[in-house]
Amino acid sequence: NAGVTQTPKFQVLKTGQSMTLQCAQDMNHEYMSWYRQDPGMGLRLIHYSVGAGITDQGEVPNGYNVSRSTTEDFPLRLLSAAPSQTSVYFCASNLLVGGRNTGELFFGEGSRLTVL
C-alpha cells in the first residue's frame, strides 16, 4: 500500500516554463488536495477535489491549474512558473463519508520546486 505518491521530488524551472506535479493515491479517497509550504506561512491550500470531475479553489489558487479525471490522480499544473512559486508542494488525500471529510489527511512526501 503506497499511500500518496508525489513526483518529482525535486525540480528546477526557469521563469515562464510550465510543468506538472503528479499526485497519485491508492486508498480510493474521494478527497484530494494540494498545499504549498513556505517558511513562516505554514501550509496553504491551493486547490482541492471531492471526486472525479469536481475541483475547487483554496486559499492561494492563482498561477495553478488542476483537473481530476480519475479517483487516483490529481495533477497540479504550473502554466508559466514564477519565482514566487518556489516552494515545497504537498498533496494530501482523505476519505469522505456521506460527502464529509473523516478527519485525517494523508500526505505525500512533498515536491521541492525552485523557479529561477
Next chain:
Amino acid sequence: QKEVEQDPGPLSVPEGAIVSLNCTYSNSAFQYFMWYRQYSRKGPELLMYTYSSGNKEDGRFTAQVDKSSKYISLFIRDSQPSDSATYLCAMRGGTYKYIFGTGTRLKVLA
C-alpha cells in the same frame, strides 16, 4: 489577521520535559481540530484528532481544546529526542478546507 496563529519557536527542551504547544484561532465555525507532526523533509502525519472541547489522551500525547477561548494545546509528556520535529495545528469547519498553523519547531535535547 490569520485565522490560526501558532508560535513558530524554535522550542528547545531537555529530554523528559513536558512540552506544551499551542494555537489560537478566530473562526468560531471550526469544529474539528488536529495536530500533525512533520519531520524534516517529510510530509506531515496525524498525531491527534478531536472535535469537542476537553482533553483527549493518546500515550504520551494529550490534546486539549477550549472552544470558548478559541485555544488548542498539545502536551507531550516525557519528551524524547525522537519527538524533535515541527508540530502543526490544523482546523476545519463545515467546509472541505483544512486551515493549518505555521508550525512550531521543537528540539528535545538528549
